[in-house]
Amino acid sequence: MTVTLEPARSRExxxxxxxxxxxxxxxxxxxxxxxxxxxxxxxxxxxIATAFVWFLLAGVNAALMRLQxxxxxxxxxxxxxxxxxxTVHGTxxxxxxxxxxxxxxxxxxxPLMVGTRNIxxxxxxxxxxxxxxxxxxxxxxxxxxxxxxxxxWFAYVPLSGPQxxxxxxxxxxxxxxxxxxxxxxxxxxxxxxxxxxxxxxGMKLNRIPLYVWSVLVVSFMVIFxxxxxxxxxxxxxxxxxxxxTHFFNPAEGGDALLxxxxxxxxxxxxxxxxxxxxxxxxxxxxxxxxxxxxxxxxVMVLSLIVTGVVAFGLWVHHMFATPLSLMGKxxxxxxxxxxxxxxxxxxFCWIATIWAGRPRFPTAMLxxxxxxxxxxxxxxxxxxxxxxxxxxxxxxxxFIVAHFHYVILGGVVFPLFGAFYFWFPKFTGRMLSETLGxxxxxxxxxxxxxxxxxxxxxxxxxxxxxxxTYLPETGWGNLNLLATVxxxxxxxxxxxxxxNVLRSWRSGRVAGDDPWRASTLEWSTSSPPPTYxxxxxxxxxxxxPLWSSAELPVATGLRTDRPEVLVTTAIDAEPxxxxxxxxxSIWPLVMAAAIGVTFIGAIFTPxxxxxxxxxxxxxxxxxxxxxxxxxxxxFRPTYMDRTQ
Amino acid sequence: xxxxxxVLDVGELPDLVFGPRDIMWWGTLGFMVxxxxxxxxxxxxxxxxxxxxxxxxxxxxPDPSLxxxxxxxxxxxxxxxxxxWMQRATRRFDLARVRWGLVLATLFNAAFVVLxxxxxxxxxxxxxxxAYGSAQWLLVLSHATLLLVELLEVGGMAVLFWVGxxxxxxxxxxxxxxxxxxxxxxxxxxxxxxxYLLPLWM
Numbered sequence: 014m015t016v017t018l019e020p021a022r023s024r025e026x027x028x029x030x031x032x033x034x035x036x037x038x039x040x041x042x043x044x045x046x047x048x049x050x051x052x053x054x055x056x057x058x059x060x061i062a063t064a065f066v067w068f069l070l071a072g073v074n075a076a077l078m079r080l081q082x083x084x085x086x087x088x089x090x091x092x093x094x095x096x097x098x099x100t101v102h103g104t105x106x107x108x109x110x111x112x113x114x115x116x117x118x119x120x121x122x123x124p125l126m127v128g129t130r131n132i133x134x135x136x137x138x139x140x141x142x143x144x145x146x147x148x149x150x151x152x153x154x155x156x157x158x159x160x161x162x163x164x165x166w167f168a169y170v171p172l173s174g175p176q177x178x179x180x181x182x183x184x185x186x187x188x189x190x191x192x193x194x195x196x197x198x199x200x201x202x203x204x205x206x207x208x209x210x211x212x213x214x215g216m217k218l219n220r221i222p223l224y225v226w227s228v229l230v231v232s233f234m235v236i237f238x239x240x241x242x243x244x245x246x247x248x249x250x251x252x253x254x255x256x257x258t259h260f261f262n263p264a265e266g267g268d269a270l271l272x273x274x275x276x277x278x279x280x281x282x283x284x285x286x287x288x289x290x291x292x293x294x295x296x297x298x299x300x301x302x303x304x305x306x307x308x309x310x311x312v313m314v315l316s317l318i319v320t321g322v323v324a325f326g327l328w329v330h331h332m333f334a335t336p337l338s339l340m341g342k343x344x345x346x347x348x349x350x351x352x353x354x355x356x357x358x359x360x361f362c363w364i365a366t367i368w369a370g371r372p373r374f375p376t377a378m379l380x381x382x383x384x385x386x387x388x389x390x391x392x393x394x395x396x397x398x399x400x401x402x403x404x405x406x407x408x409x410x411x412f413i414v415a416h417f418h419y420v421i422l423g424g425v426v427f428p429l430f431g432a433f434y435f436w437f438p439k440f441t442g443r444m445l446s447e448t449l450g451x452x453x454x455x456x457x458x459x460x461x462x463x464x465x466x467x468x469x470x471x472x473x474x475x476x477x478x479x480x481x482t483y484l485p486e487t488g489w490g491n492l493n494l495l496a497t498v499x500x501x502x503x504x505x506x507x508x509x510x511x512x513n514v515l516r517s518w519r520s521g522r523v524a525g526d527d528p529w530r531a532s533t534l535e536w537s538t539s540s541p542p543p544t545y546x547x548x549x550x551x552x553x554x555x556x557x558p559l560w561s562s563a564e565l566p567v568a569t570g571l572r573t574d575r576p577e578v579l580v581t582t583a584i585d586a587e588p589x590x591x592x593x594x595x596x597x598s599i600w601p602l603v604m605a606a607a608i609g610v611t612f613i614g615a616i617f618t619p620x621x622x623x624x625x626x627x628x629x630x631x632x633x634x635x636x637x638x639x640x641x642x643x644x645x646x647x648f649r650p651t652y653m654d655r656t657q
Numbered sequence: 658x659x660x661x662x663x664v665l666d667v668g669e670l671p672d673l674v675f676g677p678r679d680i681m682w683w684g685t686l687g688f689m690v691x692x693x694x695x696x697x698x699x700x701x702x703x704x705x706x707x708x709x710x711x712x713x714x715x716x717x718x719p720d721p722s723l724x725x726x727x728x729x730x731x732x733x734x735x736x737x738x739x740x741x742w743m744q745r746a747t748r749r750f751d752l753a754r755v756r757w758g759l760v761l762a763t764l765f766n767a768a769f770v771v772l773x774x775x776x777x778x779x780x781x782x783x784x785x786x787x788a789y790g791s792a793q794w795l796l797v798l799s800h801a802t803l804l805l806v807e808l809l810e811v812g813g814m815a816v817l818f819w820v821g822x823x824x825x826x827x828x829x830x831x832x833x834x835x836x837x838x839x840x841x842x843x844x845x846x847x848x849x850x851x852x853y854l855l856p857l858w859m
Contacts, residue, residue, distance in 0.1 A: 133680050202687035210680045214665060236687065240695040248795055249702075258784050258791035260702070266709045266788035271702060278698070526658065537659050552664055559659070567661045570668025579667055580680055588665065591672045592680055593826075630809050637813060639822055648752070648823040 029548050033573040038130075038544035040597060049597035051135035052544055056142050057121025058440060063142075064114035067149050071105030072507065074098045076500050079464070083497035085485040095481035096163035097182075101156045103166030104186060108193040109149045111425050112283065115290040116200040118432060119228040121440070123204055125535035125542060126222050128213030128551040130571075130578050131594050133206035134199075136601045136636065141199040143605030148192025151613060155185040162186035165479065167280060168250065170261035170272045175254045184616040187251040191612050194243040201232035208232075211578055212586040213534065214568055216553035219314075222533045223300075223307060226314050227293025230321040231286050237325065238282040245275035247612070256619055270335055277328035284417075285324040288388075288424030289317060292359060294432040295381045299363050301435070301531040302378040303370025306557050309362040316355035323352045333404045342401050349399030353392055360385055376450030380431030383458050384423055391419030394469065409479075412472025418465045430457070430510065437517070438524030442540045445521060449513040456506035463499030467492040532557035537565050550579050553586070575643070593646075600636035607632045673825050675748055675832050685833045689840045692803060696844055699799050700851055703792040713859040714782065714789050721793070722779040726853040729772040733842040736765040744835035747828040752818070755831055759815035762838070766808045773801045780852070796848050803841050810834060 040046040040055075050056065078098050081089045090098065124132045132138050155161055162182050164173040173183045208221070208229045221229075249260040250272065259265035261272050300307045307313060329337060329345040363385065372378070394416040398404045407413060430453070437445050472478075476489050483489055527536040534551050535542070536559055549567035551558065558565070568588065571577045576594040581587055611625025676682055707713045714720060743758025776797060782790035814831055817823065 134684055137684075198691055202684055202691075205687060206680050206683040210683060214667075236690055237694055240691055241698050244695050244698055244799075245702075248699075248799065249791075252784075252791070252795075256784060258794070259788040260706070260791050260795075262788070263709075265786075266706065266715060267791070268706060268709055268788070271705050274705070275698065275702065539658060549661055549663070550667070563660065564662040565659045566664040568665035568667050569663050570666040570670075572668075577672075579670075580674075580678070583677075588667045588670060589678055590670050590674045591667065593672065626805065633809055634813060637810075639817070639824055639827075646824045646826070648750070648825050648827070 029569055029571075030573045031548050034545050034548060035543065037574060037576060040544065045599075046597070048602055049139075049599050051131070051139050051595065051597055051601075053120055053124050053132040053135065053138060054542060054544075054546075056138050057117055060117030060120060060142050060145065061114060063146055063149065064110050064117055067105050067109035067153070068114070069507070070153055071102050071110060072504070074102035074105070076504055078102065079497040079500040081481060082483075082493045084494065085483050085487070085490050087482055090481060092481045093163065096479075097156060097159075097161035099479055100162045100165055100186070101152060104162060104189065105149075105152060106421075107166055107283065107287075108190060109145075109152065111287040111421060112197055113145055113193065114429065115228075115231070115287060115425070116197060116204075118294075118429075118436075119204050119232075119290065120200060122436065122535060123207055123225055123228060124211070125439075125538065125546055126225050126533050127208060127211060127216060128534045128547060128553065129207065129211040130546045130550075131576065132203050133211060134203050136595050136598050137199050138203055139598075140601035140604050141196040141203075143602050144192050144199075144608055145196035147605060147609040147613075148189050148196070151185060151192065152189045155182075160185060162189075167276050168246075169276075170250065170253075170269045171263075173250065174261055175257075178254075181616055184251060184254055187246040187254075188612040188616055190246040191243055192608070194239045195608065197235050197239055198243075201235040204228055204232040205236075209583045210580050212581050213551045213553045214579070214581055214586055214588045216581075216586045218584055219311070220553055220556045222293075223296035223310070223313055223317075224290070224293030224533075227289045227296075227317055230317045231289045234282050234286050234289075234321050234324065238279045238286065241275045242279035245272060245279075247615075249275075251615065255615065270332070273332050273335065274328070277331045278325075281328040281331060282321075282324040284420065285320055287421065288428075289320060291384065291424050291428030292317065292356075294428040294435070295363065295384055296359075297531075297533065298377045298381045298428075298431050298435050299366050301529050302373045302375065302381075303366050304373075304530070305366060305370040306532070306560075307362065308365035308369060309358075310556065313359055313362055316358045319355040320352060323348055323355075327352060330399060330404070333401050334408045346399050346401060350396055353396055356392060360389065375434070376445070376447055376454055377431045377434035379451065379454045380427050380434065383454060384427035384431065387419055387423030387427060387458075387461060389423075391416060391421075391423050395420060407472050409477055410472035411468040411476045411478055414478050415465045415468035415472060418461075418468070422461050422465070427457075430454075433510075433514075435529065436535075437514070438528050439535055439540050439542070441518055441521070442524055443517050443521030444524050444528060445517045446513050449509055449516075453506055453509045453513060456502055456509060460499050460502030460504075460506050463502055464496045465499070467496045467499075471496075527559065532560045534558055545576075598636065600632055604629060604632035604636060673829065675829050679829050679833075681829060682833055682836065685837050689837060693840065693844055696796075696799060696848065699795050700847060703796055703851055706788045706792045707859070709788065714856050715787055718786060718789055719781040720856050721781055721853050723853055723857070725772055725775045725779045726849060729769065729776055730845070730849050732765065732768055732772065733845060736762070737839065737842060739765065740835040740838045744832050747832040747835075750825075750828055752823075755828065756815070756818045759811060759818055759831065762811045762834075763808070763815045766804065766811050769804045770801075770808055773797070773804055793852055796852050800845055800848055803844075807834075807837065807841055811838075 040050050081087050120132060160182055162185055164178055164183055168186055171177055208225055252258040253260055259267040261267045261269055296307050326348040330349045333342055434445050434450055471489055471492050524540045526539055537551060538547055549569050552566040552568050554566060555561040571579060577591050578594055579588060580590045580592050582589050607625055607628035610628055611621055614621025739761050743755060746754035746758060780793045782793060784790050784794035811834060814834060
């Protein structure tokens with residue numbers, strides 16, 4: 014079936030009462046409104062800002078590490094402080110920045126791009142943010158109190174077990190991970206439901222914007238990957254340390270490799286969870302600035318899905334230095350090489366899009382092109398280390414550090430900065446400065462290569478990662494100094510970006526609804542969008558709805574006296590029913606506090622789980638209990654009609 | 658703002674639906690998949706650890722007892738038709754049946770929790786005895802958290818249906834609760850086999 018572009022009923026269609034809609038969606042004012050909001054845009058923006066703060070703090074750690082390594086036998090930090098520096102850097106970047114900021118963008122953008130008024134489960138969305146905030150505070154406050162985790166971002170046992178890591182540092186890590194996983198899992202459920210059930214009428218599966226496809230794939234990946242780390246850190250590692258279980262204690266039949274399997278079952282898909290949304294950003298940016306639909310849309314979608322599936326078949330390539338069977342390692346070599354194919358396919362499609370289009374190169378587009386260059390270098394070194402003999406040679410050296418920074422900075426941070434430039438006008442109503450933006454891009458591009466390319470050579474020369482210093486006789490001093498200079502260039506670049514954001518937010522050029530002449534639905538509403546996103550639900554007649562016609566086809570009839578969304582069918586996006594969304598509530602914050610008490614308390618005592626359960630039970634009752642029921646929603650025994 | 662063209666009126670669409678048409682059902686499904694994945698990974702870890710021992714349970718560790726776990730499995734199985742009966746009543750907006758169905762479900766769920774307490778003793782091993790004990794407690798306690806959370810939900814739902822204020826949409830919530838119940842009981846079956854039967858066979 015296709016969408017009927019006629020009134021569904023013969024009743025008279027009245028224009029939407031925008032005034033009433035604004036009253037319905039207007040949040041309470043002041044601090045209470047800030048604490049209780051369930052608007053996906055408010056939550057998305059604060060999620061982005063919070064994740065960026067963690068990026069800056071973890072980035073300061075990186076700069077300090079580079080200072081320490083800038084010359085041999087440097088005495089700036091001792092081994093203990095250095096262990097905390099790199100662990101908190103890695104943990105912060107992976108768990109508190111790279112994945113969450115991608116989720117944050119999705120929480121803001123997906124409802125707008127699929128043409129709905131709010132994300133599915135808005136209160137759950139607020140809850141996810143508060144849990145994420147508590148997790149970040151736990152990590153960085155612990156670090157500044159000299160209790161920061163110090164066993165690396167993957168906390169290998171037995172190093173992180175009770176024998177070799179006494180104290181509470183590893184427990185902080187284990188519980189921080191739980192907070193971020195809860196936040197990621199709830200965000201994924203929200204995104205999947207929003208994409209499947211709240212798309213604009215007519216937005217069939219083959220009309221979904223590629224960015225939305227990318228976060229849909231990632232949301233499924235999160236659901237299957239993150240339980241592994243949530244379970245292994247909270248229920249196994251933390252329990253080994255707290256109540257003397259023996260999951261990873263070989264003396265009592267436990268197994269250190271079990272940790273590695275569980276960690277990398279999560280940890281390898283995590284890499285793709287981070288950068289697949291980046292691929293989505295790049296697709297939207299390149300299509301817009303090439304002024305043509307993306308080349309090979311079905312191939313692009315299939316590539317995203319294949320990447321998401323195959324990502325679960327690679328985890329052992331992180332374990333090539335362990336005594337696993339050769340046949341097993343060969344399989345994982347093959348899959349590790351294979352996964353380059355779908356990503357390579359997408360790169361060819363982007364090049365074809367630019368080739369066949371009329372490309373413009375504003376800052377967002379520069380970051381998209383910069384992504385291709387840096388990411389391809391990281392991908393090629395990835396193919397190299399997929400080979401077992403080569404991997405064994407460079408295992409735990411700076412070559413690996415160089416490889417994954419090219420992948421992550423290339424695949425995550427370049428597209429992310431591009432996305433900032435692209436959607437900042439939608440977030441704020443103002444344009445970022447292009448002049449400062451170009452300075453930002455070039456300094457970042459130069460800085461990244463200056464910092465990380467020398468690390469390839471250092472690694473091939475045998476410099477191990479995670480050492481706090483090295484001897485002058487090694488000859489590693491000059492390349493390390495070069496990398497440190499590169500880190501200063503990156504720092505300069507990030508400062509330029511911050512100046513650009515702060516200046517433009519206050520006094521940037523007014524953007525208008527659609528400053529880039531883009532094709533997707535978020536550009537059809539005002540900048541920034543109203544709290545209800547769309548006065549009338551858009552109807553999608555093509556893959557590029559804003560390029561298809563000057564007028565936007567819309568559906569009317571949703572109630573304006575309550576927050577209501579249109580629910581459509583999962584495949585064809587046929588209008589199906591109307592669903593009332595919940596209003597503002599303080600209970601998501603209370604529930605997050607209960608989770609905080611539970612898991613932070615569990616660093617010290619298992620009874621925290623009992624106390625936390627009671628606290629969470631109270632929060633659950635407050636969250637779920639109905640209040641302010643409207644007469645038309647009350648149940649009457651005679652209500653027997655419309656049963657579906 | 659872009660000029661608009663009204664092409665569709667959705668005002669007459671229903672605002673109350675059941676099953677996959679309702680977005681709350683999708684949320685329930687999402688959490689079932691998350692919890693199911695967690696339990697499956699716990700089961701895989703259990704089997705992985707079993708390879709480290711010549712026997713399972715290890716030499717000197719007693720086998721688990723079967724009495725209480727069998728009673729639990731039977732109680733869970735018996736609860737299913739009751740929940741099916743309640744779920745069907747939700748679609749007919751049959752208030753009396755849903756109310757009594759929720760009371761029975763609460764009693765069943767309370768029985769699950771009590772039996773689970775004794776099931777922990779039936780393992781005949783402590784969590785800190787060896788990796789076998791740790792794996793056993795991981796499986797059984799992980800599933801216990803589902804029982805506890807569901808008890809909160811079903812108990813709260815029963816109170817809501819008896820005391821109010823009752824809304825139409827609560828009937829779909831009760832139907833989703835039954836949907837989750839089938840998962841909660843269904844996922845216990847392989848855990849029961851691994852925790853209580855496999856050690857007797859190995």
